[in-house]
Amino acid sequence: MKRLHFISIIALILILNACSYSDLASPSFPAYNYSGDQYNDYGENPFIEVAKFPVSTFSVDADGASYANTRRFILDDHQIPPIGAVRTEEFLNYFQLDYPFTDFSHPINLNGEVSTCPWSEDHKLVRIGIQGKPLSSDQMPNSNFVLLIDVSGSMSNPDKLDLLKNGFKKFVDAMRNEDRIAIVTYAGSSEVILPSTPGHQKTAIKDAIDELGAGGSTAGAEGITTAYEIAEAHFIEGGNNRIIMGTDGDFNVGISSQEELVELIEAKRERGVFLTVLGVGRGNLNDATLEQIANKGNGTYEYIDNVRQLKKVFLYDFGKFFTVAKDVKVQVEFNAENVASYRLIGYENRLLSQDAFEDDSEDAGEIGANQNITAIYEIVPLNNPEHSSDPTFSIDFRYKYPQEENSLEMELPIFDEGNSFSASSDQMKFTASVAAFSMLLSDSEYKGNSTYNRVLMWLDECNLPDQHGFKSELIEIVEEAKDL
Numbered sequence: 001m002k003r004l005h006f007i008s009i010i011a012l013i014l015i016l017n018a019c020s021y022s023d024l025a026s027p028s029f030p031a032y033n034y035s036g037d038q039y040n041d042y043g044e045n046p047f048i049e050v051a052k053f054p055v056s057t058f059s060v061d062a063d064g065a066s067y068a069n070t071r072r073f074i075l076d077d078h079q080i081p082p083i084g085a086v087r088t089e090e091f092l093n094y095f096q097l098d099y100p101f102t103d104f105s106h107p108i109n110l111n112g113e114v115s116t117c118p119w120s121e122d123h124k125l126v127r128i129g130i131q132g133k134p135l136s137s138d139q140m141p142n143s144n145f146v147l148l149i150d151v152s153g154s155m156s157n158p159d160k161l162d163l164l165k166n167g168f169k170k171f172v173d174a175m176r177n178e179d180r181i182a183i184v185t186y187a188g189s190s191e192v193i194l195p196s197t198p199g200h201q202k203t204a205i206k207d208a209i210d211e212l213g214a215g216g217s218t219a220g221a222e223g224i225t226t227a228y229e230i231a232e233a234h235f236i237e238g239g240n241n242r243i244i245m246g247t248d249g250d251f252n253v254g255i256s257s258q259e260e261l262v263e264l265i266e267a268k269r270e271r272g273v274f275l276t277v278l279g280v281g282r283g284n285l286n287d288a289t290l291e292q293i294a295n296k297g298n299g300t301y302e303y304i305d306n307v308r309q310l311k312k313v314f315l316y317d318f319g320k321f322f323t324v325a326k327d328v329k330v331q332v333e334f335n336a337e338n339v340a341s342y343r344l345i346g347y348e349n350r351l352l353s354q355d356a357f358e359d360d361s362e363d364a365g366e367i368g369a370n371q372n373i374t375a376i377y378e379i380v381p382l383n384n385p386e387h388s389s390d391p392t393f394s395i396d397f398r399y400k401y402p403q404e405e406n407s408l409e410m411e412l413p414i415f416d417e418g419n420s421f422s423a424s425s426d427q428m429k430f431t432a433s434v435a436a437f438s439m440l441l442s443d444s445e446y447k448g449n450s451t452y453n454r455v456l457m458w459l460d461e462c463n464l465p466d467q468h469g470f471k472s473e474l475i476e477i478v479e480e481a482k483d484l
Contacts, residue, residue: 040288040291040292041084042348043348045348056331056342058329058351060130062371062373063291063301065090068305068309069085087348091437092374092431096317100131106399107324107401108324109131110129110131112395113428114415115421115428118436119450120378120448125428126414127431128330131371135324147243149212150186152217153214154281166307167304168209168314177198180196181205186226187214187217231243240321240323243275247277247278249289250286262292277301279302280304287303319370326400327398328365328399329352329397331396331397337384340382343446346438360405360407364398394411394413395414397410421458429461436450437455437474440452455478459475
């Protein structure tokens with residue numbers, strides 16, 4: 001009922017204001033508490049008539065936290081997560097899909113396709129893929145890292161501070177000699193535990209990490225301010241300047257509300273320092289605030305639930321710590337001759353107004369080196385016998401280089417070639433399966449005839465590289481969710 005109520009409100013706004021669907025900025029939603037954890041519920045995007053609102057605009061989202069958190073709910077806690085914990089875009093973008101990268105004139109490459117929709121036979125799916133430029137270690141710019149670590153009393157559980165310390169030491173091992181790292185902690189107040197130190201002093205850095213212990217209250221805002229001061233003091237022009245924050249998000253001293261913390265981060269992001277937010281723990285995880293801090297702070301948000309996830313974040317996906325394109329926006333204009341209506345699956349809190357697309361002051365998402373981003377639209381096609389002669393839609397993209405403030409444009413026309421879902425690419429089959437799984441977990445009214453067994457069948461038809469076993473683990477998660 002809550003979700004239906006949200007959709008009714010959106011529909012009423014559309015009618016009363018007669019505005020473009022993409023002119024609806026994401027409203028502010030209060031966080032709700034789930035056994036101590038806090039989540040925002042953004043509802044879900046409805047179907048939009050192309051004849052009235054042909055343009056859809058959104059910011060990319062490179063986070064993966066929602067999927068890792070959901071995995072812990074299902075495999076460790078043996079329960080279905082609350083609806084607010086499930087964000088489809090973070091399910092899609094958790095996985096490495098190896099989209100091609102062939103045009104080095106841009107830091108991102110584009111691809112897409114159309115197929116029939118497996119959960120609604122009269123509908124079709126549109127997949128949009130974005131791939132970040134691959135960088136080898138010697139191609140990555142020199143880095144100025146600041147570890148911002150929550151050492152308050154709530155971090156004393158083994159799945160919090162100890163897990164982060166393990167991960168940060170793996171991160172230090174991956175650092176190059178020319179990189180620098182500082183450590184700032186916060187409990188009742190902030191403290192600089194390690195001044196900015198060259199990467200070749202790995203033993204000294206690890207010793208400082210080993211000495212960290214938990215106790216006291218949580219002055220998160222003070223820690224954030226201190227970390228930015230350290231990052232700015234050692235700023236590398238043309239380099240990679242980044243704060244990596246590890247916390248459960250249980251802020252309780254000084255600035256502590258979601259709105260105030262977001263305002264603080266928005267003021268800091270203009271200084272050229274990027275942000276990675278790592279959430280840990282259960283029982284007081286403030287997912288609502290951590291996700292928003294990352295979104296508004298030129299950053300990404302990941303959740304750490306086990307040692308394998310540590311390796312994924314700190315080693316396998318190391319390129320995410322190096323932004324290749326920032327403020328990446330997508331604007332899709334649907335062809336009214338071919339499409340009756342459309343629905344963007346996920347990205348509910350990443351919607352942008354149509355005007356924001358060309359506004360370079362408008363913040364949007366970042367893409368890291370060798371990182372892929374996926375968005376999926378479900379469309380209701382029109383019976384146009386000439387549908388293959390014109391693009392089903394055209395997509396415009398805007399992005400900025402990490403150190404620039406003026407955006408550049410790209411475009412990608414996509415044609416409907418009449419492919420069935422079974423004849424689509426493995427990337428389409430896999431991402432559609434992930435999207436359907438997300439809709440099942442949140443009991444979406446748009447899940448169609450999706451079932452857990454159907455998702456398992458679709459996944460079984462995929463043949464994608466799976467070097468670290470995360471795609472095969474998804475099958476285990478779906479099977480467990482089916483039993484729950």
